[in-house]
Amino acid sequence: MDTLKLKERILGLVPDAEFQENKQFPTFILPSAQLHNLAAGLAGDADLAFDFLFCLSGVDMVSYIEIVYHLESTTQRHQMVLKVRVSDREHGSVDSVCDIWRTAEFHEREIYDLLGIRFTNHPDLRRIFLEEGWNGHPLRKDYVDDINIVER
Amino acid sequence: MNFSIYDFTSFNQWIDRFLRENLNSFWAIAVEMVIIGLAILLFYALVGLFLVYAERKVCAFMQNRVGPNRVGPYGFFQTIADFIKLMLKELITIKNADQFLFNLAPFIVIIASFMAIAAIPFAKGLHAIDFDIGVLYVIAVSSLGVVGILLAGWSSNNKYSLIGAMRSGAQIVSYELSVGLSLLTIIILAGTMQFSAIVEGQANGWFIFKGHIPAFIAFVIFLISSTAETNRGPFDLAEAESELTAGFHTEYSGIKFAFFFLAEYMNMFIVASIAATVFLGGWMPFHVGGWAGFNHIMDFIPPFIWYIGKTFFVIWIMMWFKWTFPRLRIDQLLTLEWKYLLPINLVNILIMAFIVLMGWHF
Amino acid sequence: MKEVVNLPVKKIEEEEYHINMGPQHPSTHGVLRLVVSLQGEIVKSLKPHCGYIHRGIEKMCEKDTYPQIIHLTDRMDYLSAHINNHAVCLLVEKALEVDVPERVIYIRTIVDELNRIASHQLWWCSFGMDMGGLTCFFYGLRDREKILDIFEESFGSRLLHSYYTPGGLMMDIHPNFQKEVKNFIQYFRKKIKDYDDILTGNIIMQERTKGIGVLSREDAISYGVTGPSGRASGFSCDVRKRHPYALYDKVDFREILGTEGDTFTRYMMRMHEMRESMKIIEQLIDNIPAGDYSAKMKAVIKLPAGEYYQRVEAARGELGVYVVSDGSKTPYRMKFRSPNFSNLSVLDHISRGVKIADLVAIGGSLDYVIPDIDR
Numbered sequence: 001m002d003t004l005k006l007k008e009r010i011l012g013l014v015p016d017a018e019f020q021e022n023k024q025f026p027t028f029i030l031p032s033a034q035l036h037n038l039a040a041g042l043a044g045d046a047d048l049a050f051d052f053l054f055c056l057s058g059v060d061m062v063s064y065i066e067i068v069y070h071l072e073s074t075t076q077r078h079q080m081v082l083k084v085r086v087s088d089r090e091h092g093s094v095d096s097v098c099d100i101w102r103t104a105e106f107h108e109r110e111i112y113d114l115l116g117i118r119f120t121n122h123p124d125l126r127r128i129f130l131e132e133g134w135n136g137h138p139l140r141k142d143y144v145d146d147i148n149i150v151e152r
Numbered sequence: 153m154n155f156s157i158y159d160f161t162s163f164n165q166w167i168d169r170f171l172r173e174n175l176n177s178f179w180a181i182a183v184e185m186v187i188i189g190l191a192i193l194l195f196y197a198l199v200g201l202f203l204v205y206a207e208r209k210v211c212a213f214m215q216n217r218v219g220p221n222r223v224g225p226y227g228f229f230q231t232i233a234d235f236i237k238l239m240l241k242e243l244i245t246i247k248n249a250d251q252f253l254f255n256l257a258p259f260i261v262i263i264a265s266f267m268a269i270a271a272i273p274f275a276k277g278l279h280a281i282d283f284d285i286g287v288l289y290v291i292a293v294s295s296l297g298v299v300g301i302l303l304a305g306w307s308s309n310n311k312y313s314l315i316g317a318m319r320s321g322a323q324i325v326s327y328e329l330s331v332g333l334s335l336l337t338i339i340i341l342a343g344t345m346q347f348s349a350i351v352e353g354q355a356n357g358w359f360i361f362k363g364h365i366p367a368f369i370a371f372v373i374f375l376i377s378s379t380a381e382t383n384r385g386p387f388d389l390a391e392a393e394s395e396l397t398a399g400f401h402t403e404y405s406g407i408k409f410a411f412f413f414l415a416e417y418m419n420m421f422i423v424a425s426i427a428a429t430v431f432l433g434g435w436m437p438f439h440v441g442g443w444a445g446f447n448h449i450m451d452f453i454p455p456f457i458w459y460i461g462k463t464f465f466v467i468w469i470m471m472w473f474k475w476t477f478p479r480l481r482i483d484q485l486l487t488l489e490w491k492y493l494l495p496i497n498l499v500n501i502l503i504m505a506f507i508v509l510m511g512w513h514f
Numbered sequence: 515m516k517e518v519v520n521l522p523v524k525k526i527e528e529e530e531y532h533i534n535m536g537p538q539h540p541s542t543h544g545v546l547r548l549v550v551s552l553q554g555e556i557v558k559s560l561k562p563h564c565g566y567i568h569r570g571i572e573k574m575c576e577k578d579t580y581p582q583i584i585h586l587t588d589r590m591d592y593l594s595a596h597i598n599n600h601a602v603c604l605l606v607e608k609a610l611e612v613d614v615p616e617r618v619i620y621i622r623t624i625v626d627e628l629n630r631i632a633s634h635q636l637w638w639c640s641f642g643m644d645m646g647g648l649t650c651f652f653y654g655l656r657d658r659e660k661i662l663d664i665f666e667e668s669f670g671s672r673l674l675h676s677y678y679t680p681g682g683l684m685m686d687i688h689p690n691f692q693k694e695v696k697n698f699i700q701y702f703r704k705k706i707k708d709y710d711d712i713l714t715g716n717i718i719m720q721e722r723t724k725g726i727g728v729l730s731r732e733d734a735i736s737y738g739v740t741g742p743s744g745r746a747s748g749f750s751c752d753v754r755k756r757h758p759y760a761l762y763d764k765v766d767f768r769e770i771l772g773t774e775g776d777t778f779t780r781y782m783m784r785m786h787e788m789r790e791s792m793k794i795i796e797q798l799i800d801n802i803p804a805g806d807y808s809a810k811m812k813a814v815i816k817l818p819a820g821e822y823y824q825r826v827e828a829a830r831g832e833l834g835v836y837v838v839s840d841g842s843k844t845p846y847r848m849k850f851r852s853p854n855f856s857n858l859s860v861l862d863h864i865s866r867g868v869k870i871a872d873l874v875a876i877g878g879s880l881d882y883v884i885p886d887i888d889r
Contacts, residue, residue, distance in 0.1 A: 023821065024822060024823055025823070027821075051736070053738060054825070054834060054851065055834045055836055057836050057849035070823065070836070102733070102737045102863075103736065103738030105859060106855060106858070127565075129565035129888060130565060130568070131565075139573055149573075211649075215651075216652055216656055217652060315555065386718060389871075392646065392871070393540055394874055396870075397540060475648065475649050476712065477716065478716060478718050479646025479647075479871070480722070481721075481722055481872065482555060484718075484722070
C-alpha cells in the first residue's frame, strides 16, 4: 500500500490525526486517546496488517514528550510511523499497546524508566534498567546528575 | 623369602610371619592393618592426583589444547600444586547452613570410595580383603556416597545445591540397579561373587569374550550406568555447571571441595577397576588360544601392569564420553534407565542364565 | 453392592520457589539476572532483570558527534561490532546523501559477513557449553581466532574495531586481506563439518532441543523476535532481503526459514547462516574494485534537522537506529532498537513449563548478548 492510500485509510479511521510531510516513512500524529483503538484496528485489518512493531521510542521535545511507534506489515510490506504527544511531564500517560504487540511490554518499560511516561493497562510497569527508587528519568533533557554526567 | 612381581602371596606371608614371630597375634594384626591402611591411603592419593592430571591432559588433547605444562615436566606436578593450593584455601562457613552435616558430607563421600577400594584385587596376592561377597560389598559401599551428596546439598542452604543433590539422589538410586544387574550377569557366568575367584575364572579367557554377546551387552550397560553412578559427564547432572553453577558442592571451598573432587575421581577409578576385574580379566594377561609364543610374552608383563592398563583403558573411555557428549536432561536420564537399560538388562540376564545352563559358553 | 464413597481428596498445593539465575551465572552469558519460579525442576515463570551493564549509551550519544558515536556502537553487541557501526554509517550517509565509493561497499559487505560468521562461531561454542559439551567451546574459538586474526591484521583490533566511519572506512584493507579471507573460507568449509559431527548429529543434543521452547510465527512477530531466532519460526525478517542495504541486493544468498520454531531449528538456522555468509563472501572477495577507501566528508558532520531510521541485519537480528536531529553536530535523540532486547522479552513466554536444563538451552538458542540488551 503506497503512502497516499495509507494516508487516506488512516485519516479515514482517525480524522483527528495529523499527517507529517517529507518523512522517511508515512508519519501520523495521533491524539493519545485514540492510540489504542487505532492500533488494534491497524493490527487486525487485513489490508493494513501492521503486525510488527519494530521500534518504539520516546523523545523528549522539552515542551512535550513524543512516543514514536515504527510499524511494519510482514505480509503487505509497508511501513508507517505513529506518534503520540504527551505534554504533561509529571503525570503523563499513554495507553499501553502490549496487548496488540507483545514486544511493546519491554519497550514501554524502557520508556517509563528513561523518560517517565506511564502506560495505562501495562501488565508490569517497573523500571527496567535503573534500580527502583532512582531519582528522575535520565533521557529527559532537564535531567541533571552532577556525579555521573560531565558537561563538556 | 622369594619375592616376585608376578605373585605377591609369598611376600605377604613373609610379612605376616615376620610380625607374628616378633609380636603377639593381636598386635601383629593391628600393625598389618596400619600397613595396609597406609599403603591404600598412599595409593589413593597418588592415583587421585594422577587421575586429575590425566583428565586434564586427555581433555586438552580432545580440545586442541596443550593442557598443564608449566609445573614440572609436562606439567606433571600441576595437580600437586593445585592440591597444596586447595589445602591452604579458606574454609568458608556458610551462614544458616547446617554446620554439622555440612562438614560431615565430604567425609562420607570420601570414606565410601575409600572403603570400596579395599576389596579390589590389584594383582595376585595384592588384595586387602578378599570377601566371598566382594562384588556385593563394593556395590553396597560405593552407593553410600550418595548419602554424602544428599547431605551436602541439603545442608548448604542453597537451592542450586539442593536441586543438584536431589538429581543425584534420583540418578544414583536408578542407576544402581543397572550396575548391580549387569554385574549379576557376569556373576551367573562366574558362579561366584569373590573377586579373586572371578579373576581366576578368567585365566583361560576374559568374561567379556567367554560370555558371548550377553557379556558384551552387560559390559556396555555397566559402562553407561557406572558413568552415571559416578556423576560424570554426560550424566553430570548433579554438578551441571551450566545449569546449577556447581550443583551440590557449590558452597564448598578449600579441602572440603578437594574431598568431593578427589572422591569423584576415585569413584571413577573404582568402577573402572571393577569393569576391568569383572569383564576384562583383572590382572590376568591377554591370551589367545593356541598362540603359545604370544601368550608367553603376555605372561611376561607383570599382573599389576595388566590391571592398571585395563583400568586406565576403561577410565579413558569414560573421559572420552565426558568430553564429547552434551549433558542429558533429568527426565531423559531416568527414561534411559527405566525404559531402556533395565529391561535390556533383565532380558540379558535371562539369556545369560540360559547360556550358562546349556553350557554354551567357553 | 458396596457404595462408592468419594473421600474428600485434599489437594496438596504444590509449592513454588524462586531461584536467581545470575547476575553471575555461567549460562546467562553476562550479567543478566533471571528470577525463575520453579516447581521442582519445572519453570513456572521467569522475570528477567536487566540493567547490570546499563551505561546509558543513548544519553551519551546526545553529547557526542557522529564519528564518536561509532565507537559507542561497538560496545553494544560487541560480537557484531562491525554491523553496529554499519548502521550508524549508513544512517549518516543517507541523511547527508553522500556517495560512498564502490570499494567501501564491497569491503563493508565482506567484513559484515565475516563478523556474522565470527559471532555465530562464538554462539555455537557457547551453546555447546550450555548443553554440557565443553569440547565445542574450544572448536568454535579455534576457528573464530582465524577471523579475529584477519581483523587484527587489517583493522588493528580484534573485538571492538570501529573500522567504519561515516563516508567510508578508517583505513584501507591490508594487502593480505583477500588472500587470508579466501584461505579462511577454504579452511572453515572443512571445519564446519566438525561442528555437525560433534554437536548437530549428536542424539543427546537432538533429543534435548527438538520440541523445546516452541515459538510460533505469530508470537515471533508480536514479540519482535528477529534474526535467526525469528526466522526459525518462519518469520521472514532478514533485513538484508527485505530492505537491502550495501550489496545484499546484488549477491546471491538464501534467506532460510524454519518451520518448527523450536530450539533445534534456531540452532540449525545459525548453522545454515554461516554457510550462506561464506557464499556471500566468496562472491565478493575477488571483485573488490580499486578506488578510495572513503568519500570526502566535511570535518564536522551535521545532519539536517529531521528524523532518520536505519535498519541493518546484525548477527542476532534486526538492529534499528533512530535519530532525531536538530541540525547540530550531535544528535538530539538517538535510539537503538537492539535485537537482543526484543529477543529477551520472549524468554518468559517460551520457557514456561520446561525444565531448568531446557531453560539454559533456550537461552543459548536465543543467543543474547547482555550489553546489547542494556545499552
